[in-house]
Amino acid sequence: MRSKCHPQKRAELMLVLKEHGALEEYTQLQNNHQKTVAELKDLAIKIENLKTFEQGKSELAVEIELLQQQSGTDLPERKAQK
Numbered sequence: 001m002r003s004k005c006h007p008q009k010r011a012e013l014m015l016v017l018k019e020h021g022a023l024e025e026y027t028q029l030q031n032n033h034q035k036t037v038a039e040l041k042d043l044a045i046k047i048e049n050l051k052t053f054e055q056g057k058s059e060l061a062v063e064i065e066l067l068q069q070q071s072g073t074d075l076p077e078r079k080a081q082k
Contacts, residue, residue, distance in 0.1 A: 005013070017023050 014023075
């Protein structure tokens with residue numbers, strides 16, 4: 001909630017903030033915060049992509065192992081049929 005302030009008083013307060021560099025510092029802090037939030041979102045996406053990749057990699061390793069086991073039993077059976 002914004003307090004009601006006489007326009008002249010508000011202008012004086014803004015001038016004091018400007019003279020002491022507070023407005024510029026606040027703006028820089030906001031910019032830094034927005035940049036950090038964007039970097040965090042990017043990292044969260046990268047982490048999620050990595051988790052998905054690792055899960056797919058694990059599933060593929062299991063599938064390869066199963067195929068190797070099947071081929072290990074299938075080959076002797078085929079030789080026995082000859």
